[in-house]
Amino acid sequence: MNAIEVRGLRKEYPGQLAVAGIDLEIHRGEVFSLLGPNGAGKTTTVEILEGHRRRTAGEVTVLGEDPGTAGRAWRSKLGIVLQTAQDAAGLTVAETVRHFARYYPNPRDPEQVLEQVGLAEKAKAKVRSLSGGQRRRVDVALGIIGRPELIFLDEPTTGFDPKARRQFWDLIRALAAEGSTILLTTHYLDEAEALADRVAVIARGRIVAEDTPANLGGRAGARATVRWTDASGPREVRTQTPTRVINELSAGGSELAELTVTRPSLEDTYLELIGAQR
Known part of the structure; x- marks a missing residue:
């Protein structure tokens, strides 16, 4: 059975069609990325699914x-990291995570979760x-504390530095495993290319492409x-057979x-897909 x-x-909405007839299947155990510009219908779609x-x-x-x-038992199977979230600013990090753990029938160990999201040293x-990036990690910790079957991650690494992003990627891979x-x-x-098994691009409320990151569009x-510089200056050729072009250039004896x-x-392809929908 598919997860979604x-x-x-x-x-x-009055005077606006935010989502215009989407078909989508997301398999159990899959990391699926939904891409699209602001206002394309991503967040509305995700909020409906949640x-x-x-x-x-x-x-x-x-x-x-x-x-x-769906009721409370169904909600206990979800983990949600929203774009923006209200936190309990007066609590410590550990108190916040322990508090949310009590809402779930089979939560993860709070100390282990703090370690996974890189907040062990900030527990007290x-x-x-x-900082903004550290608060975002708290959001992620609360999203996974309940040992969810399905996790919604809406712009989860906003505010993360490069090292923290890579650590988060490792966490996502571990959760998927x-x-x-x-x-x-x-x-x-x-991020989508590194993590997702499949991606879909949404523009103007419609799915315009769906495939693996490598095959999208x-x-x-x-x-x-193929780009190189020879005695004539910078050169460039677009081709389906780059190896043949390089061999032909090398056969001429010129230094390349x-x-x-x-x-x-993936970014080139994505920009082309959403540009065609404007």
Whole structure:
């Protein structure tokens, strides 16, 4: 059974169609990334899946239940890291995590979670004394403390420094290895490429592409760009057969300085996909 199944999902506000008929399947144990510009419908879609917002039309099943009517037992299976969250600023980090652990039937060990999110040394610090990135780690700790089957991560590494982001990536991989299903929204394309089994791009309320990061938008078969410098100056060729081009250049006996071969990055493909929808 899929963790998430969506058919014809629509969300309308007065004078605005935010989500325009989305179909989506997310497999159990999968890391799935939903990409799109601000205002594309990402957050609205995720909030409907979490049960925080009612849909206008369509069928939605999350962990076997309709999130619009599911109860407390269903909610205990979810872990949610919102874009913005209100924290208990007067509590210590450890007190906050221990407090939230009591809401779940089978929580993780709070001290272990603090270690996983890089906050062990801040356990006795008041939440209000933390930096923005450290508060974000508290959000992540609260999102995983309940040992969730399905984790929603909405821009989870905002405010993280590069080292903290890489540590968080390791945590996501570990959670996925344990069998958790993860739905990740992020503006960091390298994050989606590093973590996601599949990605979908949403623009103007519609899914415009869905595939593995390597194959999204025909990326794997896109032409490569061969760049080099010779006596005539900088040169460039776009080709499906870069190895043949390099062999032909080398056969001429010329010195090829600054030789590079590149294919479209995930960011290149993403920008092309959302640009076509403007």
